[in-house]
Each structure stands twice: as C-alpha cells, then as structure tokens.
Amino acid sequence: MNASQVLRSKFERVLALTEEEREAIAALPLHVVEVKADEIILREGVPATRSSLLIEGLACSSKGLGNGRRQILAFHIPFDMPDLVSFLLEVRDCDILALTDCSLAYVEHRDLLALCTAQPRLALDLWRTTLVDAAVHREWTLNVGQREGLSRLAHVFCEMMTRMELIGRARDKSCALPLTQQELAEATGQSSVHVNRTLQELRRRELLSFVRGQLTIHDWDGLVALAEFRTE
Amino acid sequence: MNASQVLRSKFERVLALTEEEREAIAALPLHVVEVKADEIILREGVPATRSSLLIEGLACSSKGLGNGRRQILAFHIPFDMPDLVSFLLEVRDCDILALTDCSLAYVEHRDLLALCTAQPRLALDLWRTTLVDAAVHREWTLNVGQREGLSRLAHVFCEMMTRMELIGRARDKSCALPLTQQELAEATGQSSVHVNRTLQELRRRELLSFVRGQLTIHDWDGLVALAEFRTE
DNA sequence: CGATTTATTGAAGAAACTCAACTCGAGTGG
DNA sequence: CCACTCGAGTTGAGTTTCTTCAATAAATCG
Numbered sequence: 166m167n168a169s170q171v172l173r174s175k176f177e178r179v180l181a182l183t184e185e186e187r188e189a190i191a192a193l194p195l196h197v198v199e200v201k202a203d204e205i206i207l208r209e210g211v212p213a214t215r216s217s218l219l220i221e222g223l224a225c226s227s228k229g230l231g232n233g234r235r236q237i238l239a240f241h242i243p244f245d246m247p248d249l250v251s252f253l254l255e256v257r258d259c260d261i262l263a264l265t266d267c268s269l270a271y272v273e274h275r276d277l278l279a280l281c282t283a284q285p286r287l288a289l290d291l292w293r294t295t296l297v298d299a300a301v302h303r304e305w306t307l308n309v310g311q312r313e314g315l316s317r318l319a320h321v322f323c324e325m326m327t328r329m330e331l332i333g334r335a336r337d338k339s340c341a342l343p344l345t346q347q348e349l350a351e352a353t354g355q356s357s358v359h360v361n362r363t364l365q366e367l368r369r370r371e372l373l374s375f376v377r378g379q380l381t382i383h384d385w386d387g388l389v390a391l392a393e394f395r396t397e
Numbered sequence: 398m399n400a401s402q403v404l405r406s407k408f409e410r411v412l413a414l415t416e417e418e419r420e421a422i423a424a425l426p427l428h429v430v431e432v433k434a435d436e437i438i439l440r441e442g443v444p445a446t447r448s449s450l451l452i453e454g455l456a457c458s459s460k461g462l463g464n465g466r467r468q469i470l471a472f473h474i475p476f477d478m479p480d481l482v483s484f485l486l487e488v489r490d491c492d493i494l495a496l497t498d499c500s501l502a503y504v505e506h507r508d509l510l511a512l513c514t515a516q517p518r519l520a521l522d523l524w525r526t527t528l529v530d531a532a533v534h535r536e537w538t539l540n541v542g543q544r545e546g547l548s549r550l551a552h553v554f555c556e557m558m559t560r561m562e563l564i565g566r567a568r569d570k571s572c573a574l575p576l577t578q579q580e581l582a583e584a585t586g587q588s589s590v591h592v593n594r595t596l597q598e599l600r601r602r603e604l605l606s607f608v609r610g611q612l613t614i615h616d617w618d619g620l621v622a623l624a625e626f627r628t629e
Numbered sequence: 630c631g632a633t634t635t636a637t638t639g640a641a642g643a644a645a646c647t648c649a650a651c652t653c654g655a656g657t658g659g
Numbered sequence: 660c661c662a663c664t665c666g667a668g669t670t671g672a673g674t675t676t677c678t679t680c681a682a683t684a685a686a687t688c689g
Binding site for chain 2: 644
C-alpha cells in the first residue's frame with residue numbers, strides 16, 4: 166500500500182468519500198522517507214512546518230526533562246498522523262521518535278491547509294482525529310496519575326491491542342508490539358525494574374504474556390477489569 | 398462583559414476579525430447559565446451535543462476511577478472553552494466540574510458547526526485552541542509521570558500564574574486561585590497529606606505562598622527553574 | 630563468536646500513602 | 660455575640676510502593 170492509499174483509507178474508515186475528495190487526497194504532495202529505529206522523526210522546539218503519516222513501524226511522542234527522565238506520551242502505529250497535533254501551532258512541543266524502523270510520509274502544513282480549505286469535510290475529520298488523540302492523552306494522564314503499577318501497565322496493553330485490532334494487525338488477541346521494558350517504563354512513569362516485576366505479576370496471574378515483542382492476551386476480560394479499560 | 402463579548406475577545410486575542418466574522422460571532426446562540434460550586438457542568442459518558450464557554454469562575458476537567466480516585470486533567474478559567482475537546486466526538490470522555498460558582502455560556506454543537514462552515518478562519522482558530530489544550534495535556538502527563546512531588550506542584554502554579562496573567566487576573570505575581578489542597582492533590586496525582594507537606598516546603602524555600610486561595614509567587618525564576626516550566 | 634543490549638534478581642532506601650488525631654477558620658443558628 | 664458545626668489544613672507514625680544500585684543471565688546483532 167502506498168502512502169496516498171494509506172491516507173485515503175484512513176479517511177475512509179469514517180467517511181464515504183466523494184470523487185472530488187478522493188482526487189484531492191491523491192493530489193496531496195507526500196514525501197515518503199524511511200527512518201531507522203531510535204532516530205528522531207521530528208524534534209521538539211523546532212518550527213512546526215510539516216506533519217507525518219506513519220505507513221509502517223512503531224513510533225512514539227515523548228518529552229524529556231533536564232535530569233534525563235523522559236515521558237512517552239503516546240505510541241503511534243500505521244495509519245496514525247503522530248504530529249497532526251502540532252498542526253496550526255508555531256513550535257513542536259514534543260519529539261516524535263521511531264521505536265522500530267519506520268516508513269512514513271511527510272505532508273507540508275501549507276499543503277494540508279490548502280486541502281482543509283478546499284475540502285471542509287476532510288478538515289473536520291482531521292480535526293476530529295486530533296480530538297481523539299487529545300482524549301487518549303487524557304486517559305494517559307489518568308493512567309499515570311491514579312492507577313497503581315499493575316493496572317497502569319495493563320491499561321497500556323489493552324489500548325495497544327485494541328488499536329492493533331482496528332488496523333488488522335492482531336489475531337486471536339495476539340500482536341507484535343516491539344517495545345522494550347525500558348520503553349514501557351517511560352510510558353507508564355515507572356522504573357524499568359518495576360516494570361519487569363509488574364510484568365511477571367501479569368504473567369503469574371495468567372492475564373497475558375509479553376515475550377520478545379509479542380503481546381498475547383490470555384484473559385481479555387480479566388485484563389480489561391484490572392485496567393478499568395473503557396472500550397468505546 | 399456579556400457572553401458574546403467574551404467569545405469575541407477570545408478570538409481577537411489572535412485574529413483581527415472582519416466585520417462579517419464579528420457579526421457571525423454575535424449571531425451565535427449562547428445560553429448563559431450559573432452553576433454552583435461542586436456541581437457537574439457536563440458529565441462523562443453522555444452524548445456530546447454542546448460545548449461551554451467559561452465567563453466567570455474556576456472549573457476543571459476530571460476523570461474518575463472505580464476505587465474513588467479521581468484525576469483532574471485541566472483547570473479552566475474565564476475565556477476557556479473547557480470541553481471544545483469533545484466537539485465532533487460522539488460521547489464526552491470526562492466530567493467538567495465547577496470548582497467555584499461559575500457563570501458560563503452553552504453553545505450547541507450544531508450552531509458551532511454552522512459557524513465553522515461559514516467562517517473557516519474562525520474554525521481554524523478553534524481547532525488551534527483544541528491543539529493548544531492537547532499540548533497542555535501532554536505537559537500534564539509529563540508532570541504527573543516524571544516530576545517529583547515538589548516540582549510537580551511548582552509546575553501547576555507556574556502554569557496557572559501564566560494563564561491568569563494572560564487574562565489580566567494577576568498582579569505582581571499574585572492571583573486568586575481558590576483551590577483546596579485536595580484538588581491540588583487530584584491534579585498532581587498525590588495524596589492531600591503529601592501536597593500539604595510539599596506546600597510547606599515550597600513556602601520554606603520562599604518560592605511562593607498559597608493561603609486561603611491566594612497564590613503569590615515570591616521567586617518566579619526559582620519556581621520556573623524548579624518546575625522546568627517552559628514559557629512559550 | 631564476541632559485543633552489546635535487554636531482561637532478571639536481590640537488597641537497601643527513598644518517596645509517598647494511609648490512618649487517625651488534632652487545629653484552625655468561616656459561617657450558622659440559637 | 661457566642662457556641663457549634665463543618666470543611667479544610669496540619670501533624671505524627673507506621674506502612675506500602677516504588678526506586679536505585681549493582682550484579683547476573685539471557686537474548687540479539689554484527
């Protein structure tokens with residue numbers, strides 16, 4: 166699937182596109198690049214002039230602190246536009262980082278703006294996706310702020326499994342999720358040592374297994390209950 | 398200042414409005430209501446059919462957990478549209494709660510949508526404010542996830558002072574901020590006992606005082622440094 | 630195969646929590 | 660006007676959760 170098709174099917178998940186809209190999407194200039202694991206895709210603090218569409222791979226948004234601590238704010242999977250949230254803002258407020266080798270397409274903000282002006286329905290749908298992203302942010306704040314270690318981790322797994330299923334990358338509650346324990350720690354605001362022990366507890370309770378980047382959930386209902394995950 | 402003027406001056410902070418835009422704003426149906434402290438303005442889980450504009454008072458967004466724990470996700474002050482973030486979404490994902498007696502104006506989503514269609518510049522500006530809200534959410538996730546208790550609280554105070562200054566409600570780094578320690582606890586993911594001790598430490602270091610809902614910052618630079626607050 | 634990253638374990642310690650009692654201040658009603 | 664009540668703030672003590680440090684084991688990569 167090429168970049169333009171990815172973008173189109175992203176819209177088509179919600180909208181029935183008109184011929185005109187389809188053409189406008191196809192005409193949007195996309196610049197496809199490959200990024201190696203651990204490279205920064207877009208850096209915090211620089212002017213926000215373009216957004217990216219993730220075609221393949223796993224990425225994250227993160228913000229660092231002076232003492233070297235870092236918080237992962239969201240994971241990004243194919244079909245996501247990781248930094249549409251900085252569209253219309255002057256400056257990026259967080260890093261976008263490739264966690265695995267990624268294939269992605271850049272869209273210049275000025276082209277995106279032109280698309281929005283010409284196709285109001287598409288603009289509204291893009292706006293809506295940024296609002297969904299914001300809702301996920303709120304869930305993460307709740308997660309990190311109020312849940313205990315065990316359910317915090319459980320919640321991340323519930324979210325990722327749900328999203329992977331939505332894009333057809335999961336089967337029988339099992340999917341590839343190539344995250345290290347260190348990365349899970351940065352996403353949940355815990356130390357990696359504690360994540361390790363918490364993972365063992367999740368395994369011991371036979372809720373899931375997470376081995377070499379493969380997540381398999383054995384007891385979905387149990388995990389959902391533990392995480393207080395809300396399926397919408 | 399009436400509700401319509403509040404809305405207009407919200408736009409005018411960034412845009413130079415045309416006559417037509419001004420008229421469109423004035424024509425937007427607003428339904429002004431008064432809400433008592435501790436009442437729920439808009440409830441989680443119900444269909445999102447309208448948004449609110451805060452005219453006067455202090456409110457917050459919050460999400461609860463089964464065990465009674467609650468996370469405050471954002472504070473809202475006059476000129477904010479606390480739940481524009483649920484515009485275009487089917488269902489509200491968090492409660493909006495009045496922390497003091499509030500005066501606010503409801504806007505029906507269908508009217509807002511009509512305004513957006515007719516006035517694309519206003520639509521983009523509203524979209525932009527939701528993106529700013531999302532950026533603040535990200536900062537909060539970082540705050541709750543990675544900062545230690547002392548700088549976590551410091552960061553909340555830096556943010557609120559900056560915002561109060563922006564709307565002209567602060568003078569000499571002092572402003573009314575009628576929050577209880579319990580509410581600060583729910584915003585920072587700490588227990589109220591710990592907030593109490595942390596506040597004492599902030600006072601002891603002569604960074605600020607926070608007495609009976611009045612925040613006064615004595616050493617702004619020191620507080621900013623402790624919080625690693627980024628002034629944009 | 631060796632080098633490097635990732636995962637696991639133990640132990641000590643720090644940060645923050647809970648519980649419970651007590652103080653203080655603001656408002657209320659007798 | 661004072662006693663009372665109620666909510667908020669403060670304090671102490673014991674406990675839990677999670678962190679840090681450091682060492683080892685296992686997996687992955689070139």
